[in-house]
Amino acid sequence: MNAPLPDVPDVRVVGLPQLTSGFDLVHRLDLPMHLKVHGALEPMVGERLADLAEAVSLNGRGGAHFPFAKKLRAVAKSAIRRGVRPVVVVNGSEGEPACRKDTVLLCRAPHLILDGALLAAEALGARQLAIAVTRDSTEASMREALAERGLSDRRGRGLRARVVRTPERMVSGEASSVVRAVNGGPSLPPGRKVRASDSGVAGAPTLLSNAETFAQLAVAARLGPHRYCNTGLTDEPGTTMLTVSGSVGRPTVLEVPIGTPLRYVMELCGAPPMPQAVLSGGYHGNWIDGLTAQGAIISRKALATAGGALGAGALLPIGPDTCPLGESLRVVNWLAAETAGQCGPCKLGLPAAAAGFSEVLGGGGPTSLEAVRQVTQAVRGRGACKHPDGSVRFIQSALQVFTDDLAAHVLSGGCGRPTQGVLPLPAPGYEEEGVPSGEKVAVDWTLCEGHGVCAELIPELIRLGPDGYPAVADATVPMHLRGRAQRAVRRCPALALRLEATATEQPAPTRRVLPRGGG
Structure with a gap:
């Protein structure tokens, strides 16, 4: 499946709309x-x-x-x-x-x-x-x-x-x-x-x-x-926006009063009557087992009490016909690839955790499981940003909630269910928008005449200064802007603009797969 969500999914409202x-x-x-x-x-x-x-x-x-x-x-x-x-x-x-x-x-x-x-x-x-x-x-x-x-x-x-x-x-x-x-x-x-x-x-x-x-x-x-406080709960008034996807009829964005039962939101979006679990808070959030989810309500405090998280408002139920750990592995691999590459816990720890998670699902046994737990503990709290902590939270939550499936994979080599890919991930090739192109915009000041065409074509990288001449960001051109940057180079009336390669970075260390013997 692995179908990315549309930019603007269907929108539904519970109660009277405010934001919508x-x-x-x-x-x-x-x-x-x-x-x-x-x-x-x-x-x-x-x-x-x-x-x-x-x-x-x-x-x-x-x-x-x-x-x-x-x-x-x-x-x-x-x-x-x-x-x-x-x-x-x-x-x-x-x-x-x-x-x-x-x-x-x-x-x-x-x-x-x-x-x-x-x-x-x-x-x-x-x-x-x-x-x-x-x-x-x-x-x-x-x-x-x-x-x-x-x-x-x-x-x-x-x-x-x-x-x-x-x-x-x-x-x-x-x-x-x-x-x-x-x-x-x-x-x-x-x-x-x-x-x-x-x-x-x-x-x-x-x-x-x-x-x-x-x-x-x-x-x-x-x-x-x-x-405003007439809607919602006493300590959490108002409405909130949710994105519901996963095992549902179709992805939906909802505006609901805070305090709405989670079960009702799931039914409204066509989720299975009793999902295996609901991922709350998105891919940096926590899993809530299906039984607990039946009694939870949409509230930051209530979801935290149930072991979940409201986070950015993403809710993803998964049905009984897919392997929950296989679904989690797909997300873990994506999270590891999303590293900013600026610190060891993110650049090395997350790929190692993903490799270990895969080894566990492949029948690596108790030693592989213990190795994953050691890696996640070592990563937690040591990153330069919140991405390592959020990714580790997702891994640890999956290991804690899907204990029966984990036992089947660790002891028997699998749970017998396929991984259907119900958790949305970007379409293949999306990485081009998330990585730098390896080029920077440069201006030949002996030729520039301040026409301003470049600033109109790529305002994200070039702005006109107080003197009417371009002020160029000292940053690598992202891939999603490379086409416009090339167009700006071609259209410069004074031929003063060019794209030049940035300095070559040191190659990243080769990813190590966790040894079977432990961390």
Whole structure:
């Protein structure tokens, strides 16, 4: 199977829509339709906006669930202390194959996201707004939305706004990767932990949050705390967006009140009546066994109590006819290939864990199982970013939940069921969008005349400076931008642009397969 999810799956709503209001009228809410559906929005001063976010218990919806009010106040405090203008960044980078809820909002309700981002920018006194996206569809929608509002990246405007394209990779959505991409660098974690609220885009305090979070902020600002909190749970009010795939009739994005029974969500999407398990929180999340899932509800705290995780809102049930460990192995191999290659736990540990996991499923016996456990323990907590920890969490969860199947593989060489590939992964060849091309854009300054054609064709890599001449990012051209970079080279009127090879990197160490004798 292994069919990647469509950019914009079917959308369904449980109860009254908030984020998805108007979806039954048009496919995409342009600015006039957005105003008809949601109405105008009044700006708020900084402390009032923080109080609103606190009153509705608004947490980030990208997976970390960090309190938005706390982040907003931290950015404001840092900006005042340093005497600099902060920056607002919308993280719409959705590189996980099982997640599409942010893509749906970016494509169908872009102005709701912009409402929240502009509210925050106005409250903080920010003069720069960046929207990071991963797909052609989201990039086109957000560029159109900025144009509908008369926003651009030109100097002299009260607020400069731009769209930044990032590769469709797991590591591209991490906050530090997004900041690095907005700064003109590669979409990779920098390998050091620096809070964006202290030093983010161009070293300025940066408010970076997930696309759904900004949309939720806009809804709360219109409804007010009392009406917003009428939906959902007392300690987790409002609605949330979910992406449901796996063993279902068709992939679906849903808006549901927090507190909705997980069983009802599964039934609504056509999942088996009693799945073997439900993967909660996506490929950095946890498995919940089928029986426990029957009594769980959609809530960050409730899913954690059940052994799962809400994460970025991805839910993936698997039916009784497929091997759960075989399904997990496919994901583990993909996670190992998604390494940023910047630290040993990620570059060496994850491939070793994947090889060991495969050996266990191939009948490697108890020694191979113990070796996998040793590797995952060694990787955990030692990575330069969150990818190793999330990947190890997925592996350990599979080993803990599918104990009967694990025993069958370890002791008997298999469970007797095929691996049907129900967990979505990218289509073959997607790696071209996630790896650098090995080339950089270079300018011959003796020829450049400042025509600006290059900045129009590849704004992700080239921007016009104050003097009207191009400022080129010192970064390798990603494969998904290589065609446009070549076009910019060909169309330069002064023949001043070229692509040149970057310095050759040292070859990566050969992957070692775990020995049968242990770690």
